[in-house]
Amino acid sequence: MSDEPDDPVEGAPDGATCAEHPERPALVTCPRCGSYCCIACWHGAVKRCHACLLRDPLPPVPWADPDQRGAARFFGTLRDAFSPTQTAAKFTRGEWRRGIVFALLTALPIAALSGIIPFTHLLRFGPLGVVAPIGSPSALDLVLDVLQAAGLGLLFGAAKLGVMSAPYLSLTKAYGQPTETQPTRQVMLYRGWLLLLGGRTGLVLGLVIxxxxxxxxxxxxxxxEVLSLLPLMGVLWAMTSTARMARVGPIASMVVVLVPFVVLFLVEPLVLELIRPLLPSSEAVREAAQGLSTNRF
Ligand SMILES: [Zn+2]
Ligand SMILES: [Zn+2]
Structure with missing residues (x-):
């Protein structure tokens, strides 16, 4: 924000305690209201205490901003994903349900596409950006095959988002303090698409391969693989910063993100194993690819 004070933030005097938590030592004097705050109450990224964060108007998520129109709302919200710490403060405003449509607009196509590349039986994607049919399927068979792969992608994407969101939402509730804007629900709705882009089963790795x-x-x-990790780091970073906005302490905010991430890491191969009978065998795809490259050269 343009009116953001750039003054250095002052520490709290010796022996001072947090204005909201009298049992905790204060670390910082809030430059806006002058009250002393402990580390859990201080939001360094936006230079204000938690009370000021709730009191002072911050720009809302562009998607939910009545002053922005059409595409600017959508692309502005996507762009915010590149500054996860600063934009986490926006999730303390507004009503979390407004993010549902944004989540559908982003997560549905990414999940469907990330299913099509690995899960089709009759199309081979790659090498070098080639798409070629395997054998000589009819047009109807191809359409049904692609639809089935997209459907598997949707199921798999929903499973990943659910496995990540459920422990994150319940842990932040346990460690933090509830706010009516539900910032942790907002981060999953506005940043969940990053989870579907990244990782071993994400769209980025599929497209690159x-x-x-x-x-x-x-x-x-x-x-x-490094490229496929970047969106994953983006979503983990956004979730950590948002946990802080929900009053989870600095260390606990890493724990509440690490736990769901480890759960996802463990569950993902199990889900893949469950749907394996529905997937094309990698040998068949590879043979088709070799057949095509020997025909060409
Ligand atoms: Zn303050
Ligand atoms: Zn405090």
């Missing part, structure tokens, strides 16, 4: 040559070098493989 589609574009890579047949037997990519180790360097390419490593670059692809």
């Amino acid at each position: 589609w574009g890579l040559p047949m037997d990519p070098s180790e360097g390419w493989q490593m670059a692809a």
Whole structure:
């Protein structure tokens, strides 16, 4: 914000205690209201105490901002994902249900697309961005195959979001203090699409592998995996910053994100194992790919 005071933040005097938690030592004097706050009450990213965060108007999430129109609301909300710490404060405003439509607009296409690349039986994606049918399927078979793969992608995406959100929401509730804007629900609705982009089963890795040559070098493989981790780090960072906005302390805000992440890491291979009978075998796809490249050269 333009009126943000740039003055250095002052510490609290020796022996001072937090204005809201008299049992805790104060660390900082809030530059806005002058009250002393403990580390859980201080929001360094927006330089204000928790009371000031709730009292002072902050710009809302662009999607829920009545002053913004159409595409600006959508793309502004996507752009906010690149500054997770600063924009987490926006989740302390507004009504979390407004994020549901945004979540559907982003998560549905990403989940469906991330299913199509690995889960189709009759289309082969890659190497080098090629899409080719496997065998000579009819048009109807192809459409049904792609729809089934997209449906699997949707189910798998919903499972990932559920596995991540459930422990995160209940842990932040246990460690934090409830606010009526439900910032932790907002972060899952406005940033959940990042979870579907990143990781081993995300859309980014699928797209990159589609574009890579047949037997990519180790360097390419490593670059692809690093790239696929970036959206995941983005969502974890946003969830940690938002947990702080829900009054979860600095250390606990890492724990409440780490636990769901570990749960997801453990559950993801099990879910894949469950749907394995519905997936194309990787050997069949590979043979088709080799057949195509020998035909071409
Ligand atoms: Zn204050
Ligand atoms: Zn406090």
